[in-house]
Amino acid sequence: MSMNVQPDLDFIKDMKAAGGDTLKKCFQCATCSVVCPLSSDDNPFPRREMILAQWGLKDKLVGDPNILLCHQCGDCTTYCPRGAKPGDVLGAIRAYAYKFYGWPAGLAKLASSGKNMPMLIGIPAVVILVMWLISGGLHIPSTEQFAHAGYGHFFGHWDFRLLAKNVFFIDLIMLPSAGLAVFASYKGISAMWKAMSENAGVGEALYKPSIPQFIKEFLWPAIVEIVQHNRFRECTTNADRVRGHLPLMWAFMALFFVTVYSAFAQDMLGIFIPSLHGPMSLWNPVKILANVAAIALVVGTGILWGNRSQMEMDGQASRTFYDWFLIWMIMGVGVTGIGAELFRLIGIASVGYVTYYLHLVSVMMLFLYMPYTKFAHLVYRTFAMAFERYRDSAYVKNPLNEG
Amino acid sequence: MSDTAGNGAVLVVGGGISGLTAALEAAEVGNEVYLIDKNSYFGGRVAQLNQYFPKLCPPTCGLEINFKRVKDNRKIRAYSMTTVKSVSGEAGNFEVTLETAPRYVNSNCTACGDCAEVCTDEIDNAFNFGMNKTKAIYLPHEMAFPRRFVLDKEACSAECLDAIKGACKYNAIDTEMTAKSFTVNVSSIIWATGWNPYDASKLDNLKPDSSSAIITNMMMERMAADNGPTAGKILRPGDDKEPESFGFVQCAGSRDENHLEHCSYICCMATFKQITYIRERYPEAKIYVFYIDLRTPGKYEHFREKLMDDANIEFIKGKVADIIAEEDGGVTMVAENAVTGAKIQQKVDLCILATGMQPALGEAGKALGVAMDGNGFVVSEPEKGMIAAGCAKSAVDVYTSGQSSTAAALKAIQIGR
Numbered sequence: 091m092s093m094n095v096q097p098d099l100d101f102i103k104d105m106k107a108a109g110g111d112t113l114k115k116c117f118q119c120a121t122c123s124v125v126c127p128l129s130s131d132d133n134p135f136p137r138r139e140m141i142l143a144q145w146g147l148k149d150k151l152v153g154d155p156n157i158l159l160c161h162q163c164g165d166c167t168t169y170c171p172r173g174a175k176p177g178d179v180l181g182a183i184r185a186y187a188y189k190f191y192g193w194p195a196g197l198a199k200l201a202s203s204g205k206n207m208p209m210l211i212g213i214p215a216v217v218i219l220v221m222w223l224i225s226g227g228l229h230i231p232s233t234e235q236f237a238h239a240g241y242g243h244f245f246g247h248w249d250f251r252l253l254a255k256n257v258f259f260i261d262l263i264m265l266p267s268a269g270l271a272v273f274a275s276y277k278g279i280s281a282m283w284k285a286m287s288e289n290a291g292v293g294e295a296l297y298k299p300s301i302p303q304f305i306k307e308f309l310w311p312a313i314v315e316i317v318q319h320n321r322f323r324e325c326t327t328n329a330d331r332v333r334g335h336l337p338l339m340w341a342f343m344a345l346f347f348v349t350v351y352s353a354f355a356q357d358m359l360g361i362f363i364p365s366l367h368g369p370m371s372l373w374n375p376v377k378i379l380a381n382v383a384a385i386a387l388v389v390g391t392g393i394l395w396g397n398r399s400q401m402e403m404d405g406q407a408s409r410t411f412y413d414w415f416l417i418w419m420i421m422g423v424g425v426t427g428i429g430a431e432l433f434r435l436i437g438i439a440s441v442g443y444v445t446y447y448l449h450l451v452s453v454m455m456l457f458l459y460m461p462y463t464k465f466a467h468l469v470y471r472t473f474a475m476a477f478e479r480y481r482d483s484a485y486v487k488n489p490l491n492e493g
Numbered sequence: 494m495s496d497t498a499g500n501g502a503v504l505v506v507g508g509g510i511s512g513l514t515a516a517l518e519a520a521e522v523g524n525e526v527y528l529i530d531k532n533s534y535f536g537g538r539v540a541q542l543n544q545y546f547p548k549l550c551p552p553t554c555g556l557e558i559n560f561k562r563v564k565d566n567r568k569i570r571a572y573s574m575t576t577v578k579s580v581s582g583e584a585g586n587f588e589v590t591l592e593t594a595p596r597y598v599n600s601n602c603t604a605c606g607d608c609a610e611v612c613t614d615e616i617d618n619a620f621n622f623g624m625n626k627t628k629a630i631y632l633p634h635e636m637a638f639p640r641r642f643v644l645d646k647e648a649c650s651a652e653c654l655d656a657i658k659g660a661c662k663y664n665a666i667d668t669e670m671t672a673k674s675f676t677v678n679v680s681s682i683i684w685a686t687g688w689n690p691y692d693a694s695k696l697d698n699l700k701p702d703s704s705s706a707i708i709t710n711m712m713m714e715r716m717a718a719d720n721g722p723t724a725g726k727i728l729r730p731g732d733d734k735e736p737e738s739f740g741f742v743q744c745a746g747s748r749d750e751n752h753l754e755h756c757s758y759i760c761c762m763a764t765f766k767q768i769t770y771i772r773e774r775y776p777e778a779k780i781y782v783f784y785i786d787l788r789t790p791g792k793y794e795h796f797r798e799k800l801m802d803d804a805n806i807e808f809i810k811g812k813v814a815d816i817i818a819e820e821d822g823g824v825t826m827v828a829e830n831a832v833t834g835a836k837i838q839q840k841v842d843l844c845i846l847a848t849g850m851q852p853a854l855g856e857a858g859k860a861l862g863v864a865m866d867g868n869g870f871v872v873s874e875p876e877k878g879m880i881a882a883g884c885a886k887s888a889v890d891v892y893t894s895g896q897s898s899t900a901a902a903l904k905a906i907q908i909g910r
Binding site: 117118119120121122123124125129130131132134137138168169171172173 | 830
C-alpha cells in the first residue's frame with residue numbers, strides 16, 4: 091500500500107514568512123517545555139507544538155490554546171540547543187491562526203504581509219480623504235475658527251443640532267470599521283473555541299455554562315489575570331516588556347473610557363448643553379486622563395519598540411512584519427494624536443489638520459486590522475485563557491463521569 | 494638536536510591512550526619520537542576511568558603494557574609536564590620549542606613516599622576532580638608513569654618545604670627548579686591532545702553547584718575506581734549516603750549550540766557502563782535515564798538491549814532542563830516526557846550529568862598553526878605535517894582512538910623520508 095503525503099506548502103511558507111523558519115531544526119529534546127515558566131505539568135508546551143508544526147498539522151495547532159498561552163519571553167529560544175527558536179515559531183503560529191480565523195479572508199490575508207503596506211495604509215487614507223472631500227470640510231480653517239472649534243469642524247459644520255456633521259462623518263468611518271472588527275472577532279473566537287473543544291476532546295457537555303456563568307467563572311478571571319499581567323510577569327526575562335506593555339494596556343483602557351465619555355458628553359449631553367462642545371479644557375480631569383494615557387501609550391510603545399530591536403540585535407527574535415506592524419500602528423496613533431493636540435494648542439491649523447488626518451487614518455487602521463494582526467491577541471488570547479480554565483473545570487472534567 | 498632533522502622524527506603531543514599508541518607505532522617501525530604530555534603523568538583520561546570499552550577492562554590493563562613498551566623503546570623520548578610553545582618550519586622540517594614546567598622533584602625520586610608523610614599542606618586532588626585532598630607533594634595516582642612525585646610548591650609553606658627536603662633520603666627535592674625550554678626538530682607532529690570533560694558549571698539551568706548530589710560522569714568513574722576517593726564505593730558527595738536512586742542526564746552540554754554543538758559519542762555508552770557499576774553495588778536501586786536519543790553504535794547495541802531489560806531502570810525520552818535541590822540532600826530532575834507529552838519531576842538521591850568531550854587543545858592550538866573545525870577538533874593536514882589522532886580529532890571511544898592513532902602514525906612516518 092502506498093501513501094500519498096501532501097505536505098501543506100502554504101503552511102510552511104506562512105511559518106517562514108512570520109519568523110518561524112527555524113522550526114525544522116527542532117530535534118524534540120523538550121528542553122523548551124521545561125524552561126518555559128508558563129508551561130503546565132499536564133499540558134506542557136512548546137515541544138509538542140514544534141513537532142505539530144514540523145508535520146504541518148495546522149488544524150491541530152489553530153485549535154491548541156497553548157499557542158496563545160505563550161507570552162514569548164524567549165526562555166525556550168535562549169536554552170534551545172538547536173537554535174530552533176520555539177518562541178518565534180509559536181509567534182508565527184499565532185500569526186497564522188489570526189489569518190486562519192480572519193473574516194473576510196481577503197482582508198485577513200492583506201493584513202498579514204508587509205508587501206501590502208501601500209494598500210494597508212492606502213485603504214483608510216483614501217476612504218477618509220474621500221469622506222473629507224464629500225463633507226466639504228477639506229480646507230484649512232482660520233486661526234480663530236481653529237482656536238474655537240479645534241478639529242470639531244474637520245468634516246465641516248451644519249446646523250442640525252441632534253447630530254453634528256463632524257460626528258456623523260467620524261461615525262460613518264469608524265463605526266463600520268469597529269463593527270467589522272467586532273463581528274470578525276466574534277466569528278474567529280467562535281471558530282477557535284469549537285476547534286479547541288474538539289482538540290481537547292470536550293464532547294457534548296451535559297451541562298453547559300450559561301453566558302453569565304461563563305463570564306463569571308472563565309472570562310472574568312482571565313481578564314483579571316491579563317489586567318494584572320501576572321502571567322506576563324512569570325516570564326522573568328520579560329520584565330522589560332511588562333514595563334512597556336502594562337502602560338500601553340492601561341492607556342488603551344483609559345483612552346477607550348475617554349472616547350466613550352466624550353462621545354456621551356459632547357454628542358449626547360451636548361445636544362442639550364451646547365457648552366460641552368469643542369475641545370475640553372486642559373484641566374478637565376477627563377482631558378488630563380486622556381493626555382496622561384496618550385503619553386503612556388507612546389512611552390509604552392517606545393519601550394516595546396526598543397525591546398524588540400534589542401531582542402533582534404541579540405538574535406533572540408527574528409524581525410517580522412507581524413510583530414512590527416502593530417508597534418508601528420500604535421505608535422502612529424499615539425504620535426499623530428499628541429501631535430494634532432499640540433498643533434491645536436499652538437494654533438498652527440495647516441499642519442494640525444494634516445496631522446489630524448493622519449491620526450484618523452492610523453486609528454482606522456487599528457480598528458480595521460485588529461482581528462488579523464498581532465492586535466488580535468487582545469481577543470484570542472483572552473478567550474484561550476478562558477478556555478484553559480474551562481478545560482479544567484467541572485463542566486468538562488466531571489469526576490463522576492470520568493472512568 | 495638537529496641530528497634528527499629530515500629523517501622522519503615525530504613529535505606526539507599528548508600522552509594519553511592515543512598519543513601512546515601513535516608514539517609506539519611510529520617508534521616501533523624505527524622513527525625517532527618525542528612524546529610529551531602537559532600532565533605530570535602519562536595515560537590521560539583513560540587512567541582516570543574505572544573501566545573502559547570495549548571489554549570493560551580496568552585502565553591498568555591497556556596502559557601498563559604501553560608504558561612498558563615506551564620504557565623499553567630507545568626511540569621514544571618522553572617528557573611529562575611539557576607543552577608546545579612554538580612551531581616553525583614545514584612538513585619534513587619543523588622546529589618546535591617545548592617547555593617543561595618545574596616538577597621540583599628530580600629523577601632521583603624512588604616514590605618511597607617519605608616526603609608526603611611529613612608534608613603538612615594539602616591540595617584538592619585534581620585526578621579525582623577535587624572529591625578528596627592530597628598532600629602538596631604527591632604521586633599523581635597509583636600507577637603514575639613516570640613513577641615520580643610532584644611538588645605543588647605554591648601550596649606549601651616554607652616550613653613544609655624544609656620538612657619535605659629533610660625527609661627525602663635521595664636528595665630528589667629541588668625547589669629551585671625552573672621551567673626549561675628546548676627545541677626539537679621533527680618531520681611531523683601528531684596532535685593527540687585529547688579532551689576535557691565539559692565544564693558542568695556552564696549548564697546554568699541545571700544548577701550543578703546547587704547540590705552535592707549533582708556529579709559528572711567522570712566523577713562517577715573516579716568513585717567507582719578502587720583507587721578513587723571512595724575506594725570504589727558509590728556514595729553521595731557531602732553526606733556519603735548510599736544512594737537508593739540514580740538519575741542520568743544525557744547530552745549534558747552536548748548536541749547543544751550554546752555549549753558543545755557536537756555529539757560527544759561516548760556519553761550514552763558511559764551511562765550504560767556506569768549502570769553496571771551501580772548494579773554491582775546496588776542491585777535494587779532505581780535508575781532513571783533521561784535522553785534525547787540513545788546512541789549506542791555498532792556492537793554496543795547488545796549492551797544497551799541487555800541493560801534495558803532491567804525492570805528497575807526507566808528510560809525517559811526528554812532532556813532534563815531543570816534540577817531542583819531538595820532539603821534531604823537529593824535533587825528533583827524536571828523534564829518533559831516527549832512520548833507521553835507530560836512533564837515528569839523525578840526525585841533521586843544522586844544525579845549524574847553525562848557531560849561530553851570538549852577538545853582540550855582549544856585556542857592555543859590555533860596560535861600554533863593547527864587547523865580546527867568549528868567545534869575545536871583538530872583537522873588533519875598530513876600534507877602540512879600536522880596529523881590529528883584520537884579525541885583531538887573527533888569525539889570517540891578508546892577503541893576508535895587506537896585505530897585513528899595507528900592511522901596517524903602511518904601518515905606521520907611517510908613524511909620526511
